[in-house]
Amino acid sequence: MEFGRAAERIAEVLTEHRVPGAAVGLLHGGVVTGLVHGVQDIDSGVAVTADTAFQCGSLTKTWTALAFMQLVDEGAVHLDEPVRSLLPGFRVADPEATERVTPRQLLDHTNGIEEAFGDPGEEEDVYERMVEQVADAPQVSPVGTVHGYSAALGYAILARIMEVADGKRWDAIMRDRLFDPMGLAATTSRPAEVDPAHAAAGHLIRSMEEGPIPTPIDRLPRAYGPGGNVSSTAGEVLALAHVILHGGIAPNGARVVSEAAIREMTTSRVPVPDPYMFGPEWGLGLVVCDWGGRTVYAHDGSTIGQNARLRMLPAEDLALVLLTNGGQRDSLYRDVFDAILDELGLGRIPPLPAPAPGLVLDTSRYVGVYERPGTAFEVTAEAGRLFATVDLNPMQAAFTGLPDRITYELLPISETHFVMPPVGPLEDSQTVAIFDVERGAARYLHTNCRLHPRTG
Incomplete structure (x- = not known):
């Protein structure tokens, strides 16, 4: 062709x-x-x-x-x-x-x-x-x-x-x-x-x-x-x-x-x-x-x-x-x-899938810190909405001119999957999985293929 x-x-x-x-x-x-x-x-x-x-x-x-x-x-x-x-x-x-x-x-x-x-x-x-x-x-x-x-x-x-x-x-x-x-x-x-x-x-x-x-x-x-x-x-x-x-x-x-x-x-x-x-x-x-x-x-x-x-x-x-x-x-x-x-x-x-309008979640099960060396996601809830705040590597932040911490909203697709829209024109939308609920709290956050266990 x-x-x-x-x-x-x-x-x-x-x-x-x-x-x-x-x-x-x-x-x-x-x-x-x-x-x-x-x-x-x-x-x-x-x-x-x-x-x-x-x-x-x-x-x-x-x-x-x-x-x-x-x-x-x-x-x-x-x-x-x-x-x-x-x-x-x-x-x-x-x-x-x-x-x-x-x-x-x-x-x-x-x-x-x-x-x-x-x-x-x-x-x-x-x-x-x-x-x-x-x-x-x-x-x-x-x-x-x-x-x-x-x-x-x-x-x-x-x-x-x-x-x-x-x-x-x-x-x-x-x-x-x-x-x-x-x-x-x-x-x-x-x-x-x-x-x-x-x-x-x-x-x-x-x-x-x-x-x-x-x-x-x-x-x-x-x-x-x-x-x-x-x-x-x-x-x-x-x-x-x-x-x-x-x-x-x-x-x-x-x-x-x-x-x-x-x-x-x-x-x-x-x-x-x-x-x-x-x-x-x-x-x-x-x-x-x-x-x-x-x-x-x-x-x-x-x-x-x-x-x-x-x-x-x-x-x-x-x-x-x-x-x-x-x-x-x-x-x-x-x-x-x-x-x-x-x-x-x-x-x-x-x-990528669209968020599910009207889906009501128990946000408490997702709230927490999920991290590995060099990357941490702090998931918080406000008025029934979920957010993920990411700490950038200081060298990356300095070179790109981005802030040290960036907060994204997590829009639910299902009880375990979310769309994470970009916050700037140079980013793409991503998807996130927060899953494996034990005793009312999720154990893992998975995005960009990387697995982050709950640490807090």
């Missing part, structure tokens, strides 16, 4: 959102089509091309999961074998989690372990050190009970298992098992290896009037590598999608994993407490969405100034990718992908 009329609409959307640069890719029936927009870096003014490499953020997790499934195919690791049998020195604060947590629970984010790994540094042994440094990490939730996204730790533990099983460091495993066999010249897990002539630079937007400015943090720490440090082009991300959509076969004909491995990744699922923002289920390295009855496999990724969105529709043999170096996330990707879906006659991405 050519983008046709969608190309004009996509350009309008990217301009409206003040996106410095973007690459959009479409894989349909085995044919790849792409379009580019803007510049790699507002300082250099170099135009985005099909060869521009963007930071993929957490979309990296799908790459890592795929490499892990190769080892499963080979019998070197097993999804339901305790991590401790693979890494005898592995230990966290909770004895049950120490003994029971498995690679499957790391892949689908039901391990429940807090991201308490300290500073493991930037050396080659970073994932080995992370495993050593979580001996006192507490549980956010009991192992295997509820989905709670792990930005770095879960996939770092998987990377260490891979290193022990394969006898190489994680970066070399990714190169030797995926990038080189698939013929991906631009994809790398090491930021320093990205060709500077084709590297997108991240940007933040503090106001639409000011427009994009360079990010103060140009890459994630190496601790986030297996969960966030792959850089790639739109075309090469679509090669990853090809593997998922075609039973483990890359576009160049290389068999990356078995058909059974892809089936396991897509059908081994756990429910997501907030099903609306990303999807109702989580597979192994993939989110599973429902677009009006169509199954969609997905993963998103963001670094500090770059964003990646991948959606795969198996029944249509279709994949869409959007890579940007700035701009909003949810509303932007929806507008871009809706333009393509319209062109294909496939409808649009389902919107």
